Amino acid sequence: MDAREIIEKHNQYLFPNVSNYYQEPLVPLKANGMIVTGADGKNYLDFFGGILTVSVGHCHPRVTARVIEQQKTLVHLSTLYPMETQVRLAERLAHIAPFSQAKSFFTSSGTEADETAVLLAKVRTGRRELIALRHSYGGRGAVALNMMGQAPWRLVDSEIPGIKHAHAPYCYRCDFHLKYPDCGLACARDVETLIQTETRGLIAGMIAEPVMGVGGFIVPPKEYFEIVSGIVNQYGGLFIADEVQTAWGRTGKWWGVQNFPNFTPDILTSAKGMANGQPIGLTMAKADVADAMRGLLSLATFGGNPVSTTAALATLEVIEEEHLVQNVQAMGARLRDGLEQLQGDFPVRIGDVRGLGLMQAVEIVKDARSKEPDAPATVRVMEAAKKRQLLIGKGGLYGNTLRIAPPMIVNVGQVDDALKVLADSFAEAFA
Numbered sequence: 001m002d003a004r005e006i007i008e009k010h011n012q013y014l015f016p017n018v019s020n021y022y023q024e025p026l027v028p029l030k031a032n033g034m035i036v037t038g039a040d041g042k043n044y045l046d047f048f049g050g051i052l053t054v055s056v057g058h059c060h061p062r063v064t065a066r067v068i069e070q071q072k073t074l075v076h077l078s079t080l081y082p083m084e085t086q087v088r089l090a091e092r093l094a095h096i097a098p099f100s101q102a103k104s105f106f107t108s109s110g111t112e113a114d115e116t117a118v119l120l121a122k123v124r125t126g127r128r129e130l131i132a133l134r135h136s137y138g139g140r141g142a143v144a145l146n147m148m149g150q151a152p153w154r155l156v157d158s159e160i161p162g163i164k165h166a167h168a169p170y171c172y173r174c175d176f177h178l179k180y181p182d183c184g185l186a187c188a189r190d191v192e193t194l195i196q197t198e199t200r201g202l203i204a205g206m207i208a209e210p211v212m213g214v215g216g217f218i219v220p221p222k223e224y225f226e227i228v229s230g231i232v233n234q235y236g237g238l239f240i241a242d243e244v245q246t247a248w249g250r251t252g253k254w255w256g257v258q259n260f261p262n263f264t265p266d267i268l269t270s271a272k273g274m275a276n277g278q279p280i281g282l283t284m285a286k287a288d289v290a291d292a293m294r295g296l297l298s299l300a301t302f303g304g305n306p307v308s309t310t311a312a313l314a315t316l317e318v319i320e321e322e323h324l325v326q327n328v329q330a331m332g333a334r335l336r337d338g339l340e341q342l343q344g345d346f347p348v349r350i351g352d353v354r355g356l357g358l359m360q361a362v363e364i365v366k367d368a369r370s371k372e373p374d375a376p377a378t379v380r381v382m383e384a385a386k387k388r389q390l391l392i393g394k395g396g397l398y399g400n401t402l403r404i405a406p407p408m409i410v411n412v413g414q415v416d417d418a419l420k421v422l423a424d425s426f427a428e429a430f431a
């Protein structure tokens with residue numbers, strides 16, 4: 001099939017919500033390392049990594065070799081049988097988890113990981129009410145959709161009672177019109193008022209992303225999680241860190257939560273970059289919490305699948321052996337510096353540059369003083385970058401935030417090339 005035919009069949013046979021980037025969608029033929037080759041014969045520098053999922057580079061030879069070997073050995077038998085790759089991965093995770101005595105439950109996606117975490121919090125506490133964040137993204141399950149803090153992603157009216165949305169720690173657009181640090185972390189402290197006024201006062205827990213991904217890489221102030229998790233625990237709830245995007249070194253630390261002092265979640269979820277593109281979801285909890293999940297509760301047929309868990313084990317090895325967390329720190333700092341310089345070059349149109357590690361965002365506005373979001377200009381930047389063979393992502397409630405998150409193997413030359421393309425793309429889009 002040629003590219004045109006693929007696009008036509010995509011539009012004809014897939015649900016229309018399976019939408020593509022770009023006016024002329026890019027049809028990928030193959031990918032290697034940092035490069036995606038399109039059906040147009042061009043090589044694109046990939047600074048979005050399949051939505052932060054290709055963590056160690058496309059078709060990393062070591063991950064690929066192990067996956068192929070596993071495909072030839074054992075593909076599936078379900079969790080009804082103990083499997084070596086599953087227990088090896090769970091043991092590995094217990095050693096690197098941000099809390100002691102971690103136990104794991106594997107599924108196939110971030111949605112399932114989050115839904116499992118919420119179920120666990122409810123089962124463990126015997127309560128139902130839950131706090132989520134405005135601007136958050138939790139996936140496509142019933143609970144996940146109701147936790148969603150962004151109207152465009154919800155699709156249906158709220159169906160599950162008992163989910164309350166706290167103010168997001170979105171400093172650039174503070175709901176309280178305050179400035180950090182003089183704000184006294186009003187958004188964090190308001191969680192207590194929310195619990196006291198909008199719930200029975202007996203919550204199952206709170207779920208939050210260490211950096212709000214789809215929301216536009218919103219980074220909370222460093223004291224945020226210490227304050228909110230303290231409040232949640234005080235009211236008997238469990239704290240769920242949704243690390244679907246932020247784990248595995250992406251933020252410059254193994255876990256996103258490690259960027260926030262004096263904070264340990266009770267439950268942690270992940271997916272995306274964990275297996276470099278093989279489907280996997282992780283719900284991890286402290287043993288005393290995890291042990292509440294007894295009986296036949298919530299079996300996942302594909303959970304702990306030998307191919308996915310092998311890919312995850314290989315991905316974790318690559319991250320360690322290629323020192324990718326350190327690379328994220330160095331390349332993230334370089335990328336951030338470059339983006340801040342670009343903000344200096346376009347001070348009216350670039351309202352905010354933020355992020356951690358290799359998770360950097362640029363918020364595009366009509367005028368930095370009014371902060372009015374400029375979604376059309378954001379699309380123009382995306383198109384201009386694609387024309388120059390650079391792939392980046394987009395997000396944020398207002399559709400005006402560029403998300404820049406290359407695979408963690410990115411090098412100095414590629415960061416500099418991407419910055420040069422962005423400079424030219426901004427110039428074109430803002431002309």
Ligand SMILES: Cc1ncc(COP(=O)(O)O)c(C=O)c1O
Pocket residue numbers: 108109110111112114137138139140209213214242243244245271272
């Ligand atoms: C923070 C977060 N949680 C959950 C999900 C849902 O993951 P999935 O699309 O794998 O179901 C996503 C997906 O983008 C996410 O970013």
